[in-house]
Amino acid sequence: MAKVTSFKTVDVRFPTSRGLDGSDAMNQDPDYSAAYLVFETDEPELSGHGLVFTIGRGNDLQCAAIDLLAGYVVGREVSELAKGMGDLARSLVRDSQMRWLGPEKGVTHMAAGAVLNAAWDLVSKSAGKPLWKYLSELSPAEIVDLVDFRYITDVITKEEALSLLTKAAANKTKNEAKLLAEGLPAYTTTPGWLGYTDEKMVRLAKQAVADGFTLIKLKCGVSLEDDKRRLRLAREAIGPDIRLAVDANQVWDVPNAIEWINSLGDINLHWVEEPTNPDDVVGHAAIAKAIAPVRVATGEHAANRIIFKQMIQAKSLSFLQIDATRVAGVNENIAMLLMAAKHGVPVCPHAGGVGLCEMVQHLAMFDFVAIAGENPDRVVEFVDHLHEHFVVPTKIQRARYMAPVEPGAGAEMFKQSVVDFTYPTGKEWIDV
Amino acid sequence: MAKVTSFKTVDVRFPTSRGLDGSDAMNQDPDYSAAYLVFETDEPELSGHGLVFTIGRGNDLQCAAIDLLAGYVVGREVSELAKGMGDLARSLVRDSQMRWLGPEKGVTHMAAGAVLNAAWDLVSKSAGKPLWKYLSELSPAEIVDLVDFRYITDVITKEEALSLLTKAAANKTKNEAKLLAEGLPAYTTTPGWLGYTDEKMVRLAKQAVADGFTLIKLKCGVSLEDDKRRLRLAREAIGPDIRLAVDANQVWDVPNAIEWINSLGDINLHWVEEPTNPDDVVGHAAIAKAIAPVRVATGEHAANRIIFKQMIQAKSLSFLQIDATRVAGVNENIAMLLMAAKHGVPVCPHAGGVGLCEMVQHLAMFDFVAIAGENPDRVVEFVDHLHEHFVVPTKIQRARYMAPVEPGAGAEMFKQSVVDFTYPTGKEWIDV
Numbered sequence: 027m028a029k030v031t032s033f034k035t036v037d038v039r040f041p042t043s044r045g046l047d048g049s050d051a052m053n054q055d056p057d058y059s060a061a062y063l064v065f066e067t068d069e070p071e072l073s074g075h076g077l078v079f080t081i082g083r084g085n086d087l088q089c090a091a092i093d094l095l096a097g098y099v100v101g102r103e104v105s106e107l108a109k110g111m112g113d114l115a116r117s118l119v120r121d122s123q124m125r126w127l128g129p130e131k132g133v134t135h136m137a138a139g140a141v142l143n144a145a146w147d148l149v150s151k152s153a154g155k156p157l158w159k160y161l162s163e164l165s166p167a168e169i170v171d172l173v174d175f176r177y178i179t180d181v182i183t184k185e186e187a188l189s190l191l192t193k194a195a196a197n198k199t200k201n202e203a204k205l206l207a208e209g210l211p212a213y214t215t216t217p218g219w220l221g222y223t224d225e226k227m228v229r230l231a232k233q234a235v236a237d238g239f240t241l242i243k244l245k246c247g248v249s250l251e252d253d254k255r256r257l258r259l260a261r262e263a264i265g266p267d268i269r270l271a272v273d274a275n276q277v278w279d280v281p282n283a284i285e286w287i288n289s290l291g292d293i294n295l296h297w298v299e300e301p302t303n304p305d306d307v308v309g310h311a312a313i314a315k316a317i318a319p320v321r322v323a324t325g326e327h328a329a330n331r332i333i334f335k336q337m338i339q340a341k342s343l344s345f346l347q348i349d350a351t352r353v354a355g356v357n358e359n360i361a362m363l364l365m366a367a368k369h370g371v372p373v374c375p376h377a378g379g380v381g382l383c384e385m386v387q388h389l390a391m392f393d394f395v396a397i398a399g400e401n402p403d404r405v406v407e408f409v410d411h412l413h414e415h416f417v418v419p420t421k422i423q424r425a426r427y428m429a430p431v432e433p434g435a436g437a438e439m440f441k442q443s444v445v446d447f448t449y450p451t452g453k454e455w456i457d458v
Numbered sequence: 459m460a461k462v463t464s465f466k467t468v469d470v471r472f473p474t475s476r477g478l479d480g481s482d483a484m485n486q487d488p489d490y491s492a493a494y495l496v497f498e499t500d501e502p503e504l505s506g507h508g509l510v511f512t513i514g515r516g517n518d519l520q521c522a523a524i525d526l527l528a529g530y531v532v533g534r535e536v537s538e539l540a541k542g543m544g545d546l547a548r549s550l551v552r553d554s555q556m557r558w559l560g561p562e563k564g565v566t567h568m569a570a571g572a573v574l575n576a577a578w579d580l581v582s583k584s585a586g587k588p589l590w591k592y593l594s595e596l597s598p599a600e601i602v603d604l605v606d607f608r609y610i611t612d613v614i615t616k617e618e619a620l621s622l623l624t625k626a627a628a629n630k631t632k633n634e635a636k637l638l639a640e641g642l643p644a645y646t647t648t649p650g651w652l653g654y655t656d657e658k659m660v661r662l663a664k665q666a667v668a669d670g671f672t673l674i675k676l677k678c679g680v681s682l683e684d685d686k687r688r689l690r691l692a693r694e695a696i697g698p699d700i701r702l703a704v705d706a707n708q709v710w711d712v713p714n715a716i717e718w719i720n721s722l723g724d725i726n727l728h729w730v731e732e733p734t735n736p737d738d739v740v741g742h743a744a745i746a747k748a749i750a751p752v753r754v755a756t757g758e759h760a761a762n763r764i765i766f767k768q769m770i771q772a773k774s775l776s777f778l779q780i781d782a783t784r785v786a787g788v789n790e791n792i793a794m795l796l797m798a799a800k801h802g803v804p805v806c807p808h809a810g811g812v813g814l815c816e817m818v819q820h821l822a823m824f825d826f827v828a829i830a831g832e833n834p835d836r837v838v839e840f841v842d843h844l845h846e847h848f849v850v851p852t853k854i855q856r857a858r859y860m861a862p863v864e865p866g867a868g869a870e871m872f873k874q875s876v877v878d879f880t881y882p883t884g885k886e887w888i889d890v
Contacts, residue, residue: 054554082555083526084566090522091565094515110822122486123514129708129736131761133523134516177735180712180744276561281610289639303609305761307739312612329563329737336740429503 028067028104028152029285030074033096033144036062038439039082039449040380040412043199049221049401051247051277056081060380061137061435062444064146065099072104072151075438076144076376078136078351079379082409085449087343091137093125099145108149112171115142115357119174131329135354136179142355143385147435157356157435158391162198166191169396173361174331174354181335187364194367201395202346209426210390213241215273215378217260220245222261231263238425240268241296241405247274249285258291266294280309284316297323299379304328310342323347326376330354338369345403349378350385356435359389367398378409383420384436387427415443460499460536460584463504465528465576468494470871471514471881472812472844482652483709488513490844493520493569494869494876495576497531504536507870508576510568510783511811517881523569526556531577537604540581544603547574547789550605561633563761567786574787575817579867583665589788589867590823594630598623601828605793606763606786613767619796626799628830633827641858642822644840647705647810651693652677656691663695668859670701670867671749673728673837679706684800689725698726705731708759712741716748729777736760742774755779758808762786763793768809770801777835779808782817788867791821799830809842815852816868819859847875 043055048185059082064076078088095118099107107114118138127134150160161169170187216236217230227244234242244260246253253272260270278286278298283301294349298320302309304327314322318428325347337343346357346366366373375390377383383406389407398404406427417438421428430436448451476488478544490513497506511518531539539546550570551562559566570882582592593601600617646669649662659676666674676692678685685704692702704727710718715733731750734741736759746754757779760766769775778798780791798805807822809815815838822838838859845851849870853860862868878884 052554053558056555056558080555081558083553084523084556084559087519087522087566090519091516094519121482121515123488123512124516126485126488126513127516127520127565127568128563129759131560131737132566133559134519134564136559170524174700177711177738177741179714180741244676279609282611303764305563305737305764306609306768308771309612309764327561332735332741336738339740375463 028069028072030065030100030102030104030148031068032063032066033100034090035096036084036444037089037449038062038444038447039085039455040447041454043082043412044384049219050245050273051220051273052275053081058380059085059449061085061092062439063092063140065096065148067104067148068395072148074144074148074151075336076140076142076147077381077437079142079382088133088136089115091133092140095121095137095141098139104148104152106185107145108152111145111149111357112185114145114171114429115172115354116174118142119354130332133329136351139351139353139355139358142357143350143435143437146356147437150435151433154433157388157432158395158429159393162202162395166195169360170358172181173364174357177332178335178361178365181338182368186368190364190368191397194399197399198396203315203400205391205394209428210394211405212239212425212427213243213405214239214408215243216410217242218244218273220248221458224256227256228259228263231260235264235268240425241271242268242275243299245269245275246272247277247286250289254290257290261293269296270294271296271299271323274301276303278302280306280312283313287317287320295320297321298374298409299323299347300326304350307333307336307340307342310337311340314342314344321345323374325349327352331358331365334362337367338365338371345374346371347374348386348389349376350382350389356389363389363393363397372401372403373398374404375406377407378411380412381416381437381439383408383413384416384418387420387430388436391429415439460501460504461534462534462580464498464530465532466496467528468662468876469518469881470494470519470876470879471517471887472879473886474843475514479781482677482705482707484707485513490812491881492838493524493572495524495528497576497580499526499536499580504580506576506580506583508572508579509813509869510572510591511814516877518566520568523565524572527553527569527573531573536584539577540584541580543577544605546577547604547786548606550574550688550720551786556613562764562786565642566741566764569784571783571785571787571790574789575782575869578788580867581724582867583865586865588862589715589820589866590827590861593820593824594827595636595849598627598642600726602791604789605796606789607762610767610793610797613770614797614800622796622800623679623829626831629831630828633831637823637826637861640689641855642826642860644671644854644857645675645837646671646840647675647791648842649674650676650705651679656688659688661696663692667696667700673703675702675703675705675731675801677706677707678681679709679718682721686722690703693725699730702726702860703728703731703755706733708732708878710734711743712738715745719749719752719818721752727751727752731755732758737765739765739768739772739774742769743772746774746776753777754808757781759784763797766794767797770797776803777806779806780818780821781808782814788821795821795825804833805830805837806836807838808882809839810843813848813869813871815840815845816848816850819852820868822859823861847871
């Protein structure tokens with residue numbers, strides 16, 4: 027009968043801008059950061075952890091937004107929380123005064139996500155299960171109750187979702203066994219940062235192939251000539267059979283996205299990611315049509331299920347990229363998984379940053395076990411940064427995400443890491 | 459040679475929830491609030507004022523977001539600011555780390571708007587002109603430089619905007635004279651709050667007609683039977699020739715919006731406002747098609763120019779409702795005015811709240827004088843609340859907004875009002 031007794035938020039920042047890790051066309055100098063949330067309970071061994079990934083300035087504002095919403099959880103019994111996670115999600119998103127500040131977008135929406143994700147961490151730890159398994163073992167009726175179908179019923183209704191989940195349940199046992207044996211395929215962005223030299227990029231790309239990766243992604247969009255050269259070098263390094271994708275991080279307008287991509291030449295691109303602004307459903311659709319057979323991937327900055335709904339309706343994307351901390355947590359991401367499954371769109375989660383791999387893997391695994399099942403196009407991003415700070419770090423074997431068996435939702439960091447990288451008072455910031 | 463020396467933000471809240479003023483289907487208990495920003499200069503008589511309108515909880519978070527961006531203005535000379543307002547707008551919106559928290563949406567984007575609007579207040583006061591006149595006197599080249607065309611070039615390019623403005627410039631003198639003589643038509647939402655009894659609504663509707671209003675708007679969307687009754691009573695009260703609009707404040711999903719609106723019967727609706735989620739470009743388009751000849755109005759919660767762009771492309775709306783404090787200030791709203799003018803869509807600003815009438819009237823007047831010119835469908839919302847707190851309150855004569863002649867952009871409040879309604883320490887909050 028554990029009860030949530032208090033919460034705290036911590037502004038944790040890693041000085042990644044010093045090494046240009048994470049540099050791309052839009053984000054030249056990110057300090058990978060986490061607005062980190064901890065719920066404490068009256069059981070010393072049970073706490074819940076969530077975070078929002080940001081890239082530096084404003085991480086304190088993100089913490090302040092979480093502070094405004096975390097009270098929805100404090101004082102509640104974990105067992106009661108576990109039964110009402112759908113209601114909790116709807117309460118957080120619909121707070122009648124806070125809603126005005128979005129609605130359902132920006133720091134307030136991501137704050138709702140952190141609160142929910144930390145509550146999921148509590149609930150799954152309390153049950154002694156990794157989140158992917160906890161979710162997979164819920165009944166179809168319990169799963170649909172987690173979702174806010176408001177504003178998406180023109181693409182999927184609760185009844186349609188229930189029917190889809192009921193059909194999928196037949197394969198759960200088989201899928202889980204396969205997941206535990208083989209994991210899920212990862213792809214890597216590690217070689218592709220714009221700040222890296224050609225030599226470093228080529229070396230890391232070759233290493234990635236040697237490590238077993240079959241899809242490699244490069245950042246692009248600053249210079250067309252650089253992109254052509256880097257892609258040619260990468261293709262030479264990895265050979266014709268490894269898939270190659272590019273990520274423009276929103277740098278283009280619609281007309282120049284089309285012109286740029288169609289100028290890259292015959293390098294057999296698997297996808298172009300975030301060609302333009304993440305709100306631009308119509309623009310992504312125009313780009314997708316104009317660059318076919320090259321396909322569009324997007325979603326890491328899509329603010330909510332309403333944007334994703336339209337991306338599916340308008341055929342704006344071929345690969346749907348959920349993010350663990352951009353939207354209102356596990357609950358809203360389940361809405362994306364359901365919409366995508368109904369329309370046969372593969373979900374290829376965005377990850378990297380701080381803890382995104384650790385968190386989003388649970389959603390991909392839940393999708394595999396209990397929703398969409400097998401999909402040859404499902405692949406989960408992997409970036410080899412900052413995993414050492416997490417209590418349950420991702421386990422990559424032969425370029426596959428192996429399922430975590432430890433309880434929880436993945437966001438818990440080591441206490442020492444949190445202390446050392448607290449901004450601006452931690453030792454990693456004071457020693458500079 | 460005035461220089462900006464410092465800034466402060468104040469959390470100002472009016473306890474409007476006590477009287478159900480401002481109540482609608484989505485916002486049951488708003489406390490109309492302003493995250494209020496003041497730039498001080500080294501000239502005692504010159505200060506710049508901006509604000510973000512919110513409805514209560516989170517107004518402190520909105521102040522904190524403004525605090526993070528106001529530094530872009532402090533230390534600069536007002537004359538230099540005046541020459542670089544386009545660059546300032548782009549700097550604020552593109553801050554490479556803060557951008558992650560939107561991008562271009564939510565509290566960080568509205569904070570950029572407050573900073574810009576306060577800077578416009580400074581610049582126009584320094585020139586001794588009301589903002590509408592200051593903007594109208596800029597050259598077409600100076601106006602297009604204010605706008606961030608990033609992500610909207612598929613609907614309007616800088617060159618197209620320049621050509622449009624150059625043509626419009628021929629009518630500036632004539633339009634200004636007409637504006638000063640006649641003002642711009644207002645419409646009223648004062649009778650229509652959901653918390654009001656039928657009797658109060660009917661009495662206020664009759665009063666509005668007596669005051670000269672030719673368009674009246676009622677809130678709707680909680681009960682179909684209530685809506686039918688209230689609309690019938692309102693129509694009886696105002697007669698067949700006064701236009702009647704409804705505002706659902708995002709309460710419906712797409713399918714039930716269509717069903718609800720088409721069930722209201724033959725009451726000759728002028729528009730249906732915010733039928734569903736403000737991000738739903740595709741949904742608004744589906745609704746617009748299904749409810750014709752009734753038309754859709756929306757925009758007060760549209761996060762940025764990219765959403766508006768798509769609303770125009772997809773024919774999601776017939777009346778484009780800009781808001782003074784939802785987007786990145788005067789600059790981004792000029793992008794809306796230009797896109798709307800190019801496509802012949804009337805801009806009918808949203809107002810009410812705290813200071814929104816005082817601020818947005820400048821944009822409607824600038825639109826009339828220097829961009830779109832005459833448009834019989836242009837009408838500016840008017841709600842008769844809280845004007846007494848503003849140094850230059852709106853002047854409504856025979857249901858028309860008369861052009862302010864006092865310098866500035868409209869957001870300045872009386873110092874005593876700011877002090878009394880500061881939350882939670884002002885006397886209006888302590889005395890409760």
